[in-house]
Amino acid sequence: MLRNFLIALVLASFGFIFLNLYNSYEPKTELTGIAAHYAENGASEVGAANLVTAVVVSYRSFDTLGEITILFLTAAIISFFLKLSNEDENKVIIHKGTSEILKTASQLLIPLIFLFGVYVFINGHLTPGGGFQGGAIIASGVVLAIMANPNMTINHTVIVWVESLSGVTVVIIGVLGIILGGGFLDSTLDGYGLGEFGTVFSAGTIPVIYSLVGLKVGAEISNILNKYQKSQKES
Amino acid sequence: MIYSLIAIGIGILMLIMAVIAILNDKLSVAVIAAGVVSLFASVLFLLMAAPDVAMTEAAIGSGLSTLIFFYVLNKIKRQNA
Amino acid sequence: MKFKNIFVAFLVILLGWMLLTWSLELQSILLGVGISAVLSLLLCGSCTLFNEINLTPKAFAYSFWYLIVFLIELVKANIDVTRRVLSPSMPINPGIVKVETTLKSKMARLILANSITLTPGTFTIEINDDALYVHWIDVESDDVEGATKAIVSKFEKLLEVMYG
């Protein structure tokens, strides 16, 4: 009883704060400050049509580097938590209910899903999307494959290699930015050029970085899901 | 104007779904309802001119999170049996 | 055989890329060719999806004909559903019947099952060897031959030409 009363009190105070915030909110009518700078100069400085991508990969690319590091750490901690003992590793569990139609349809769909993921991260500077979304779509394709054949094993070595190589390459491109451009992870390299605005090969190194981020995120999320799927074996 | 009407409709649906997610006793129903909340949130993001965020929410917030929830539920069911 | 698989998959993926980008610039097409080659070699090296497909002009013409038949059936299905749902008495007589097919190719069986699902009043529940179990919203005949004649035969004779 007392607990319910306290909960109601906490919620009411939050509600009061939010009501005040809501009442004093004035909708914006103009872009101000740094947003105006990005909107005005983003296309000419970075060359990306999608300004969100310009902010994520070029103006604030340190954030992105930190973000993929966080995902990597999450994958590492989860694989530490859900580590199987040797006898569980070889256990076979019976998966029920996979129909032939789902198997065949997944064989047809998976290449198309992977293609769409690749399209999303290669065109990240022109259309909505980018590395994170593309990586998530690729991981969903892997999930569809697991759903169709539950006893399929994902090759762990391939995942680790894809992840490490793409991570290292991102850092190398960042260091190239110090040498050829204005600083670490600068996407406008001298001599590389920005390309024609609105085409696939434009915007400096943004498509390259975002493709690598996409591969890395796809590998990391596949790793997390693979760990969860394997943990079903644990007794 | 028309956007606001769509937003109000979808917002009411989202709130009902959120309350179902919290009050329902069955865990699987709660997880599905939370997934529906995320999916409708992605329509709202699209209305508010944020297609990047909408795509991320649909792919990561709704799809993959729901999948992990179901792995855990399946594990719990298997250990209870 | 494996080469045919990869080649057909390559064409399908390239078509998807062209639909998505919708541009005929050289660099975009080259990029698409590269991606399709990598994906088809990587994912379709072991798949058996396009084994039995016939790459002859006749099969091509038949697939167009199949598409037309299928679309007509789809519209008929919709009118049928509307009639059943909106009439006050709901004239339904559901049941699960068994039909038989002679198709062996996996792709053809997928297309057949999906077509049955989308045509008037029928719905594939289970597919097992050469038997399909179909939920029929208005059962006309519950023996195997009659149901096969009513549900499967119109698609099967076209699919047999497309997938030898």
Added chain:
Amino acid sequence: MGETIKLIGEIFLLIGSFSLMTAAVGLLRMPDVYNRVQTGTKASTLGALMSFVGLAMMSFDHWQETNWVGRFLVLVIFILLTNPVSSHVLMRAAYAMKIPLSKLTSVDKLKEDINNKVLEEPKDE
């Protein structure tokens, strides 16, 4: 020319959304889960398809600028591929869960053959 195509597109959009609404009514009125999946899937597939075709026609004026047609085609193909599969999987799960068929059902051939290892052993939720 443009006006006519736009008008046809509007008619398509209306038919499509009407089909979706039919699916909704079927969802509410049908007696058991199998019939609900039936009406729901069929009408909503055609409804979504027709709406997308109609919207593609309605955006005829802007075809030169951006890629409307290709993206709508991708969507239509995608729906045609995925929708029957997902509802088939759902229906199969319902049967495996042993949800009873409605009283109107006249014949159930699958039940007679079920010993024939057709469906795996069902498990309750």
Added chain:
Amino acid sequence: MDNIVIYIALVMLMVTLLAGLIRFVKGPSVVDKVVGFDSMTITSLVMIGVIAYLSNRAIYLDVAVVYGFLSFLGVIIVAKYIQGGL
């Protein structure tokens, strides 16, 4: 009033969403709830198309493809969970 047809279509889509919600709340078994979920996602797919048309941005349709695929995957996951095959 910019376009009366769009208004009528949107009203019909809202009715469909509402019916899906009712089936979700009422449905006696989990499968009924998933059918309601499926119906709602397909309807909102069409709604995304309408929003893209209203905003005159074709690029919004990319979101619709992702949305459609993830809802398909969600239905399959729940179905396999029900059958105990995850």
Added chain:
Amino acid sequence: METLELGKIGLLIGFLLVIVGFWGILQQKNIIKIIVSFTILNTGINLVMVALGYIKGRTAPIIDDSVEQLANHNVINAIVDPVPQALVLTAIVIGFGVTSLLLAYAMKLFRAKKTLEINQFNDLKW
């Protein structure tokens, strides 16, 4: 029609979702339900942030032909604020990481005690 502005509606829905999520976290006793409430709260906060960046009558910050038509080649008057969107993009991905970590913990806890009721986990209570 001041109250019917889209930005305000988004803000209101976001706040209500945050309150519903808080309610779930405080009131529920099942760990999985608490994590579900956490995801709902997360969605609400993301909605609030995106709604703060919305400007009425403008379109997405992706420059192509249709944007340039809208504002006669003056992009700054046609697009919404890109910065909150970039932040929310990061927030969603990290939210996924946090959710998966929480669920891994929940699985471990369930394995240790064979229950999900949070009242049973009182080993560290004094």
